[in-house]
Amino acid sequence: MNVLEVKNLCKKYPSFTLDNVSFTVPEGSVTGFIGRNGAGKSTTLKSILGLVHPDSGEAVFFGKNFTEHEREIKQEIGYVSGGSFFYPNKPIKAVTAVTRRFYENWDDSLFKSYMEKFSLDENKTQSQLSEGMKIKYSLTLALSHHAKLLILDEPTSGLDPISRDELLDIFIELSREGTTILFSTHITSDLERFADGIIYIRGGRIADQDTLSGFTDRYKAVKLTEAEFGSADKALLIGCKPAKTGYTAITLSKNADKLPGEISPADLETIMIHLEKVEQFHS
Amino acid sequence: MKDLIYKEFKLALHPTSVIFLTFAAMLLIPSYPYYTAFFYSGLGIFFTCLTGRENHDIYYTCLLPVSKADVVKARIVYAVIFQIIQVIICIPVILIKLSLNIPANAAGMEANAAFLGLALIMLGLFNLTFFTSFYKNILKIGKPFLVSGIITFTYIFAVEAMCHIVPFFRDILDNTDKNFILQRITVLIIGIICYILLTLAACKKSVNNFIKQDL
Numbered sequence: 001m002n003v004l005e006v007k008n009l010c011k012k013y014p015s016f017t018l019d020n021v022s023f024t025v026p027e028g029s030v031t032g033f034i035g036r037n038g039a040g041k042s043t044t045l046k047s048i049l050g051l052v053h054p055d056s057g058e059a060v061f062f063g064k065n066f067t068e069h070e071r072e073i074k075q076e077i078g079y080v081s082g083g084s085f086f087y088p089n090k091p092i093k094a095v096t097a098v099t100r101r102f103y104e105n106w107d108d109s110l111f112k113s114y115m116e117k118f119s120l121d122e123n124k125t126q127s128q129l130s131e132g133m134k135i136k137y138s139l140t141l142a143l144s145h146h147a148k149l150l151i152l153d154e155p156t157s158g159l160d161p162i163s164r165d166e167l168l169d170i171f172i173e174l175s176r177e178g179t180t181i182l183f184s185t186h187i188t189s190d191l192e193r194f195a196d197g198i199i200y201i202r203g204g205r206i207a208d209q210d211t212l213s214g215f216t217d218r219y220k221a222v223k224l225t226e227a228e229f230g231s232a233d234k235a236l237l238i239g240c241k242p243a244k245t246g247y248t249a250i251t252l253s254k255n256a257d258k259l260p261g262e263i264s265p266a267d268l269e270t271i272m273i274h275l276e277k278v279e280q281f282h283s
Numbered sequence: 284m285k286d287l288i289y290k291e292f293k294l295a296l297h298p299t300s301v302i303f304l305t306f307a308a309m310l311l312i313p314s315y316p317y318y319t320a321f322f323y324s325g326l327g328i329f330f331t332c333l334t335g336r337e338n339h340d341i342y343y344t345c346l347l348p349v350s351k352a353d354v355v356k357a358r359i360v361y362a363v364i365f366q367i368i369q370v371i372i373c374i375p376v377i378l379i380k381l382s383l384n385i386p387a388n389a390a391g392m393e394a395n396a397a398f399l400g401l402a403l404i405m406l407g408l409f410n411l412t413f414f415t416s417f418y419k420n421i422l423k424i425g426k427p428f429l430v431s432g433i434i435t436f437t438y439i440f441a442v443e444a445m446c447h448i449v450p451f452f453r454d455i456l457d458n459t460d461k462n463f464i465l466q467r468i469t470v471l472i473i474g475i476i477c478y479i480l481l482t483l484a485a486c487k488k489s490v491n492n493f494i495k496q497d498l
Contacts (some may be wrong), residue, residue: 051345051498074348086343087294098293101286102347 001027001063003149003180009047009057018043018204021057025149025182025197030175032191032212033184034268035201036276041184044201045153049079061149075104078142081153085126085134092137093122103145111144132163139170150174152183156190168193188268198268202276212268219250221270224261232259239274250274287349287357288364295335295358300327300365307372311380316391318439321402324369325409325435328362329428332417341421342498352490355418359410359486366406370399381459392446397456397467400474401442407481409435414485418493 004025011018018040025031035041046052048059050070059066061073087095100106115122118136126134135155142150152171156164164187172194175181183191191198191212198215200208208215224232225246234240236259240249246261250271256263303323310317335341344354377394392398412434416427445452455463456470 046498049346050351051342053495053497070350071348074346079346084339084342086340087338089338090294094293098286098290099347101289102349 002060003027003062004048004182005060006044006048007058007060009044009059010055011043011047011052012055016040016043016204018047018054021047021201021204021206023199023206023209025180027180028178029196030171030181030183030191030194031197031199032188032195032268033182033199033201034186034188034191034272036186036272039201040204041186041201042153043204045151045182045184049151075145076147077149077151078139078145078147079151079153080135080138080142080155082131082135082155082157082159085138088127089125091123091125092120095126096122096141099141100144105146107144107146110146111140114140114143130163132159132166135159135167136170139167143174148180150179150181152181152185154185155183156185156187164190188272192268200272200275207275216266216268216271218253219266219271220253220256221264221266222249222251222256222259222261223247223264224249224259228260232261239277241274241277248274284353284357284360287344287353288360290344291331291357291361294338295331295340295361297327297330297334299330300324303327304365304369304372307369307376310373310376310394311383311385313385314388314390316439316443317388317394317398318391318402318405318442320373321366321369321405322432322435322439324366324406325413325428325431327365328413329424331361332358332421333424336421336424345498351494355414355490355493356486359414359482359489362410362414363482366410370403370406373399373402387458391443392457393459395456395459395467396464397470397474400467400471401456403471403474403478404481405435405438405442407478407485408438410482410485411488414489415492418489419496421493421496421498 002024006021006023009018009021016038021040021044033041033044043052047054048066050066061069062076064073066073096111100108100111118133118140120129120133120137120140126137129137139155156167159167168190171181171183175194183195185191195212197209197211199206200215210218219238222237223243223246229247236251236255237249238251240247250266251259303326306320306323309315309320341354345351373394377399380394387393392401409431413427413431416430417424442452446457447453455466
């Protein structure tokens with residue numbers, strides 16, 4: 001069963017278009033939503049949450065159309081966004097006191113357990129917290145009403161490696177408990193630790209949706225010297241770009257043995273970087 | 284809706300909104316343009332919206348399990364609560380002023396029932412112009428306040444001018460003569476009706492503007 005189905009979402013801005021975006025998020029999965037800055041990740045998430053008014057298309061959560069069942073759907077989802085915090089100068093307990101009133105399934109004991117687990121002091125304001133702790137507080141709010149779907153919009157951006165790692169551990173724990181997670185990020189290495197599926201958006205269009213292994217197994221990383229590059233079949237190279245010595249590219253796994261140079265498994269970051277280069281290379 | 288209004292008072296409320304309520308006491312000043320006291324209530328609402336923008340209030344509220352329409356309605360109800368409280372505070376202030384036999388207001392209209400009715404129309408105009416403009420683009424808070432300021436001050440000048448030019452305003456509304464109390468109460472009732480209609484129109488148009496807006 002799909003927890004979220006996005007169907008033909010379109011939104012036209014003067015300088016950017018979200019073009020027919022469709023994807024699904026299966027129940028119990030961790031789905032990475034990747035793309036470079038400005039690719040349309042946040043616009044997509046805002047559109048499905050009703051913050052942006054799409055020109056056409058729909059978002060269906062738990063089998064219900066968002067526009068028609070907005071309030072009940074929002075009861076079932078938790079949203080955490082990195083770098084966007086509300087009422088930073090109010091004590092945490094004041095923000096919590098307000099937030100809890102809106103959720104039918106708010107669980108005070110669960111809230112307290114997360115506050116303790118994350119070492120959060122409810123007498124502090126969010127402005128007194130580190131970036132990592134702010135995210136943990138947002139996550140605590142999102143989890144304390146038993147959200148069935150967590151939507152994470154760049155939650156690890158701007159965090160130091162230790163804080164990022166701590167947060168990822170929490171997300172892994174949540175996914176093991178069966179929480180469905182849609183994780184939007186441009187830091188693709190975060191996803192390699194625990195994502196089941198990948199949705200890749202590029203220039204406002206869904207360029208690919210597959211399982212993580214399906215996505216990474218499809219490509220190989222290629223490292224070529226100047227001489228190897230000269231003899232290589234350029235049509236097989238995807239997103240070729242100059243490196244310190246020679247060139248790097250990716251290629252479809254089935255073509256890997258037809259190319260010279262050093263061939264290795266491709267990680268998400270390598271794949272995304274080179275796929276983003278495709279237009280530039282061919283032009 | 285009650286939870287959203289709770290949120291308005293617990294998180295969004297700007298302290299000046301409460302302080303400005305005490306400005307109803309300005310009606311005790313012997314000679315003063317009394318409409319100014321009501322202008323401050325608009326300033327309090329402006330400050331609430333301004334700090335709301337800095338605190339990402341609308342973004343926070345829209346992510347809660349509420350509709351975008353309710354977000355707008357709650358803010359307007361919040362404003363209406365302050366406006367009505369201020370009008371209610373004005374009633375004993377006016378009665379105290381009358382009991383003190385303070386000389387007639389040389390700087391503007393007398394504080395009486397008709398004045399409250401006309402002030403309510405002013406508040407209704409503020410709601411209509413400020414909120415409909417604010418909910419077109421929540422990031423541009425200065426323009427709605429400027430537009431509503433121009434409209435309300437134009438209205439104040441027009442009413443004050445009529446108190447000098449139009450005989451009904453000059454001789455019946457702009458004094459405390461008990462013989463014309465019925466006419467002044469009628470103006471108060473008209474003011475209440477206009478306030479309700481203008482605020483309902485503000486609510487409807489603001490909701491429509493906000494739903495179309497991308498956050």
